[in-house]
Amino acid sequence: MAPRKNYTLDQIEKAVEAVKNGEKIASAAQRFGVPRITLHDKITRRTSIGCSMGPSTILTKVEEEILEKWLLTLAEKHIPLTKDCLLDSVQKLIINQNRKNPFTNNRPGKKWFHSFMKRHPNLSQRVPDNLSRARDNVSEDNIRTWFKEIESYLEEHNLKNILNNPHRLFNADESAFFLSPKPDRVICKKGDKHPYSKCGDEKDNLTVLITGNAAGVLAPPMIVFSYERIPSSVAASVPDEWAIGKSESGWMCSSTFYEYVTNVFNPWLEQNNIE
Structure with missing residues (x-):
């Protein structure tokens, strides 16, 4: 059974860069938390840096990066997706491209989802707060304008002393x-x-x-x-x-x-x- 991978691509890249700058393989491996043999294989180009152990993912690295960017963009716009919505989208992609996969009805399950989240540490699951459309449409400019109008009103009516009480x-x-x-x-x-x-x-x-x-x-x-x-x-x-x-x-x-x-x-x- 292959050992469990507990390091990221970023760790590998930093360790490889350290070795290129003169650090010993054993020292860089220990400092960045990657196996020494794995780092040696990357340095000698026995395996590519982007190559990871275990079975290949159903989606390519580029496709997963696009998915991550899509999820983050939707969350920023206050329309985040649930796990089921993500799995439905991946299922549609697989069906449209007629891609071979081990999933039931071409739909990924819990195991794929947890692996996907682990491969993309920028993502997490949270329970969101409801936000009405009216509140969502308020901009920073609206808020700053409101304060300016209130300040002008208080000055015009000699009421700025209220702010001291x-x-x-x-x-x-x-x-x-x-x-x-x-x-x-x-x-x-x-x-x-x-x-x-x-x-x-x-x-x-x-x-x-x-x-x-x-x-x-x-x-x-x-x-x-x-x-x-x-x-x-x-x-x-x-x-x-x-x-x-x-x-x-x-x-x-x-x-x-x-x-x-x-x-x-x-x-x-x-x-x-x-x-």
Whole structure:
């Protein structure tokens, strides 16, 4: 039985380069973690550098590199693929090219997938966070422009002193609690802490508006429902100090936000003596 390969092509290439620069084979092999005999075979060109032990892969090295680039590009665009989508794509490629393979119904299985992921350490599997289309369309320029507009407004109305009082500086943000389950694990760049996946239907969620100031004090939140009329059982389940809103889509709209500021937020500010 052949020994298990526990080194990468990158390690081999670095070890070969070190030997070419004058380092001894045994020393380079130990430093880069590759077998001495293997390194000797590469140096003497008994085997090529790109040649690996074990059975050959079904896809060529170039094809796998294209697959890796494709997966990373999709993940960057917030439409990452699941394992099954990748396997379906490889199956289609095999069928279209009438390529011989050991797979059942021409579709790779778990073993091929794990080997593919091991050959491409830049890839990993993660559970993504849902990201609505509206949030996905926000650019850095949009955010910077917003801050400039707010700063200009405060200057024009002599209100920049508000920024020095954390109790008067509030931020309100909507959080969508999606009613549909999160997607399966997807393939993305290794080390990516927050992979996102665009969700299909933005209406399949419950919206909650959270408002707090820079001093860490939270105002009463508001839950937004998509009901035409809020059922009494639902209204009774909401804490008394919380607000209830409604909109056709279940998302925040200008009229719902106006009602919140007028009937909930402003009275709360007066009760708490916040200027």
